[in-house]
Amino acid sequence: MTAQATEGLTTPDTLSDDLITYYRTNGFVHVPNVLSAEEVAEFRAEAQRQLKASEKLTWDMGGGDIAMDWVPDANKHGEILRRLTMHPSVAGIAERLAGGPLRMFKSELLRKAGNKTNTGTPHHDDQSILPFHSDPPALTAWVPLVDVPLARGPMSYIPGSHRRPEPVPLDDEVANLRPLDYWSELNYQPMTTKPARVGDVCYHTDRVVHSATVNETDTDRIVLATIYMSAYARYRHNPFYSGTYLDDPDLGGMKPGELLASRDERFPLVGSKA
Ligand SMILES: O=C(O)CCC(=O)C(=O)O
Numbered sequence: 001m002t003a004q005a006t007e008g009l010t011t012p013d014t015l016s017d018d019l020i021t022y023y024r025t026n027g028f029v030h031v032p033n034v035l036s037a038e039e040v041a042e043f044r045a046e047a048q049r050q051l052k053a054s055e056k057l058t059w060d061m062g063g064g065d066i067a068m069d070w071v072p073d074a075n076k077h078g079e080i081l082r083r084l085t086m087h088p089s090v091a092g093i094a095e096r097l098a099g100g101p102l103r104m105f106k107s108e109l110l111r112k113a114g115n116k117t118n119t120g121t122p123h124h125d126d127q128s129i130l131p132f133h134s135d136p137p138a139l140t141a142w143v144p145l146v147d148v149p150l151a152r153g154p155m156s157y158i159p160g161s162h163r164r165p166e167p168v169p170l171d172d173e174v175a176n177l178r179p180l181d182y183w184s185e186l187n188y189q190p191m192t193t194k195p196a197r198v199g200d201v202c203y204h205t206d207r208v209v210h211s212a213t214v215n216e217t218d219t220d221r222i223v224l225a226t227i228y229m230s231a232y233a234r235y236r237h238n239p240f241y242s243g244t245y246l247d248d249p250d251l252g253g254m255k256p257g258e259l260l261a262s263r264d265e266r267f268p269l270v271g272s273k274a
Contacts, residue, residue, distance in 0.1 A: 012092030023097045027162035027208030030194045031201050034089050040198045044145040046080040067121045074109035085226045090141050094228045095271030098136045101231035103267040112153045112221040121212035128176035131241040138206040138229040144196045145222040153215040156193040162207040179209050233260045
């Protein structure tokens with residue numbers, strides 16, 4: 001990317017210390033103006049193509065309701081979205097927020113269909129379903145490919161909830177998948193909602209509790225969510241991950257404790273180490 005192309009945009013170099021402090025204190029941050037309109041237009045067109053052409057998983061809420069559907073590992077379905085997952089600003093800002101070298105773990109192309117045909121996204125954290133230990137903690141870059149105003153299901157977070165006590169038993173479904181039932185005090189903490197425009201990126205750490213409301217508009221909410229982890233993350237078996245990604249339950253045969261770096265091509269270094 002040329003210096004000209006980033007003029008007026010937020011880059012790893014121009015990211016303010018205030019936003020880094022906000023992220024570490026609250027567990028999430030909304031970074032405005034990371035991608036240009038031209039970049040987003042290209043990524044959105046490819047996302048729409050993949051949503052039509054690729055097999056999708058669904059977040060099943062029971063009773064026929066779904067919270068969203070998504071193309072898993074969108075980065076494997078073509079060069080264009082892979083480029084977004086490796087984007088020097090998107091990944092470089094993640095690296096500055098995390099405070100250490102990162103690898104890309106996976107990226108999911110999320111669609112929350114419009115006209116209230118999908119439900120809201122329930123409260124959860126991501127660490128509970130990820131199959132690795134990461135220090136610094138993993139984080140997600142949530143990149144909206146359409147504007148996400150209040151009515152289109154923006155993300156909400158419980159500030160500071162990433163600092164609640166751990167560890168929790170890995171096979172305890174309530175502790176892992178229903179944090180508000182397990183940590184009842186979370187029910188009395190305010191949430192922060194972050195509407196976002198195309199070009200912005202919302203980042204959240206893997207343990208902050210987050211959710212999203214229903215998409216009431218007639219436009220699908222399309223987002224690429226990319227998870228970055230420490231460059232030195234190690235595999236751990238996670239029943240919730242294996243149960244979701246049935247065709248790849250152990251990341252291609254990884255053993256507990258193994259460095260994900262041993263699969264360097266699949267989990268590439270990003271940001272300043274790319
Ligand atoms: O987009 C959503 O509604 C939820 C996304 C999410 O939970 C995530 O990216 O971790």
